[in-house]
Amino acid sequence: MAVSESNISNLFKPIYVKELHHLTHYVPNLEARPNPLEHNTYFQTHQLDTFYYTESDVVLRHIANDHSPSPRFAYHRAGPRRDIYFEPSHVRAAIVTCGGLCPGLNTVMRELVVGLWHLYGVRHIFGVTGGYRGFYSSEPLPLNPKLVHHWHTMGGTLLQTSRGGFDLHNIVDAIHNHSFNQVYIIGGDGTMRGAVAVFDEIQRRKLNVAVVGIPKTVDNDVGIIDKSFGFQTAIEMAQQAISAAHVEAESAVNGIGLVKLMGRSTGHIALHATLSSRDVDCCLIPEIDFYLEGKGGLFEFLDQRLKENGHAVLVVAEGAGQDIIPRTDSQKEERDESGNLVFLDVGVWLKSELKKWWARDHPDELFTVKYIDPTYMIRAVHANATDNLYCTLLAHSAIHGIMAGYTGFVAGPINGNYAYIPLEDVARANNPVNTKDHTWSWVRSVTNQPDFLRS
Ligand SMILES: Nc1ncnc2c1ncn2[C@@H]1O[C@H](COP(=O)(O)OP(=O)(O)OP(=O)(O)O)[C@@H](O)[C@H]1O
Ligand SMILES: O=P(O)(O)OC[C@H]1O[C@](O)(CO)[C@@H](O)[C@@H]1O
Numbered sequence: 176m177a178v179s180e181s182n183i184s185n186l187f188k189p190i191y192v193k194e195l196h197h198l199t200h201y202v203p204n205l206e207a208r209p210n211p212l213e214h215n216t217y218f219q220t221h222q223l224d225t226f227y228y229t230e231s232d233v234v235l236r237h238i239a240n241d242h243s244p245s246p247r248f249a250y251h252r253a254g255p256r257r258d259i260y261f262e263p264s265h266v267r268a269a270i271v272t273c274g275g276l277c278p279g280l281n282t283v284m285r286e287l288v289v290g291l292w293h294l295y296g297v298r299h300i301f302g303v304t305g306g307y308r309g310f311y312s313s314e315p316l317p318l319n320p321k322l323v324h325h326w327h328t329m330g331g332t333l334l335q336t337s338r339g340g341f342d343l344h345n346i347v348d349a350i351h352n353h354s355f356n357q358v359y360i361i362g363g364d365g366t367m368r369g370a371v372a373v374f375d376e377i378q379r380r381k382l383n384v385a386v387v388g389i390p391k392t393v394d395n396d397v398g399i400i401d402k403s404f405g406f407q408t409a410i411e412m413a414q415q416a417i418s419a420a421h422v423e424a425e426s427a428v429n430g431i432g433l434v435k436l437m438g439r440s441t442g443h444i445a446l447h448a449t450l451s452s453r454d455v456d457c458c459l460i461p462e463i464d465f466y467l468e469g470k471g472g473l474f475e476f477l478d479q480r481l482k483e484n485g486h487a488v489l490v491v492a493e494g495a496g497q498d499i500i501p502r503t504d505s506q507k508e509e510r511d512e513s514g515n516l517v518f519l520d521v522g523v524w525l526k527s528e529l530k531k532w533w534a535r536d537h538p539d540e541l542f543t544v545k546y547i548d549p550t551y552m553i554r555a556v557h558a559n560a561t562d563n564l565y566c567t568l569l570a571h572s573a574i575h576g577i578m579a580g581y582t583g584f585v586a587g588p589i590n591g592n593y594a595y596i597p598l599e600d601v602a603r604a605n606n607p608v609n610t611k612d613h614t615w616s617w618v619r620s621v622t623n624q625p626d627f628l629r630s
């Protein structure tokens with residue numbers, strides 16, 4: 176079939192490749208050396224011309240031709256390079272986990288240790304315990320493949336994590352004093368912003384230390400990458416809570432099942448859990464303001480649903496409705512150790528508002544709200560099989576990149592391919608739910624919920 180040229184002309188726009196920082200840019204006299212994978216019996220380096228990736232191997236930022244006039248970007252492809260810039264016996268690698276938990280943290284660490292050890296022959300690998308503060312407040316923990324053997328079967332982070340405690344100069348002093356020359360920083364958006372500061376300071380001091388960020392965000396609030404490891408596992412776990420809420424609601428007269436899911440500034444978990452479940456009547460996310468009373472409001476919608484079906488299931492992201500929950504002045508100021516605003520419990524508030532509404536409007540009718548808050552249950556589990564595989568590829572990507580001398584970068588999947596992205600780009604990129612696109616329309620078509628646009 177013929178293809179009209181005008182439809183595809185955009186495909187031929189120039190592609191700009193996002194340049195990466197490299198140790199040779201600021202450390203003088205660094206020598207390249209052959210990749211030891213050359214002598215690894217498991218890898219067919221000679222039989223496969225394309226085994227090593229070069230500067231011209233790239234991953235496109237957008238693969239759909241969207242007709243937009245903006246330029247097209249690409250990132251360097253993640254994977255082994257022919258030359259490396261570390262003598263493996265001189266490597267002292269540090270691994271740290273910061274921020275909240277996410278399924279797969281232990282797997283990423285396991286694979287970093289095993290990968291460094293077996294792929295490149297690195298023998299000095301350390302865990303920094305308790306997040307960023309651990310660099311300067313505790314002794315690093317030596318790690319080896321035997322020690323981490325079962326880590327992928329466990330939830331949480333065996334190195335422990337924390338919020339706050341980001342003291343740039345103490346952290347970089349500690350990196351220098353422990354002679355770490357590879358730093359693997361696993362964490363969310365805040366952690367990535369911290370990693371940029373660490374990288375900038377390392378560069379300023381001209382230290383021969385490479386830094387890589389490995390994005391972890393159960394909320395999926397980090398941009399550019401396809402999605403975080405652990406996200407799928409969290410969605411799977413959320414199904415149990417939604418199913419329970421559905422059973423409870425269905426078994427009551429005028430029953431409402433209310434489930435609160437994580438999602439501080441983004442509603443991805445609530446949205447994906449809703450689409451996967453199909454038992455959800457209304458999904459509330461931070462990106463969409465909602466209201467309770469009056470025409471087009473939540474109560475009117477639920478009233479209708481209860482009349483039609485006798486029950487309803489409501490999924491709410493923790494960050495939804497924060498602007499309409501009454502707060503005291505001190506609650507307005509409350510922040511966690513990292514400076515993130517502490518949220519009020521939207522689930523507890525909604526449950527109470529729902530009960531008040533029903534008692535006011537239907538005083539003689541039975542009504543039940545069953546509130547389920549599985550918050551930590553969806554993130555404190557070990558990664559499922561798909562996420563475990565993802566964690567492995569992510570760890571290996573990070574190792575190959577850092578051994579090749581790249582620094583100040585993030586390893587992550589873009590359109591299904593692993594790529595290296597400048598750290599500062601990732602630290603800047605948030606990832607709200609796009610409420611104008613097809614996915615949100617799909618949610619609304621599944622739930623038939625109001626758009627909450629006051630007419
Ligand atoms: N702008 C920043 N500059 C330097 N460090 C930061 C910055 N923001 C956060 N951090 C540090 O990064 C670490 C983690 O931050 P935070 O608690 O916000 O979690 P996160 O990485 O965003 O993960 P998540 O939100 O997914 O749990 C903390 O130690 C915090 O002090
Ligand atoms: O109670 P913690 O550990 O601060 O974590 C809660 C926060 O962490 C996250 O899981 C990730 O940012 C958010 O969804 C949630 O607000």
Ligand SMILES: [Mg+2]
Pocket residue numbers: 274363364365
């Ligand atoms: Mg965060």
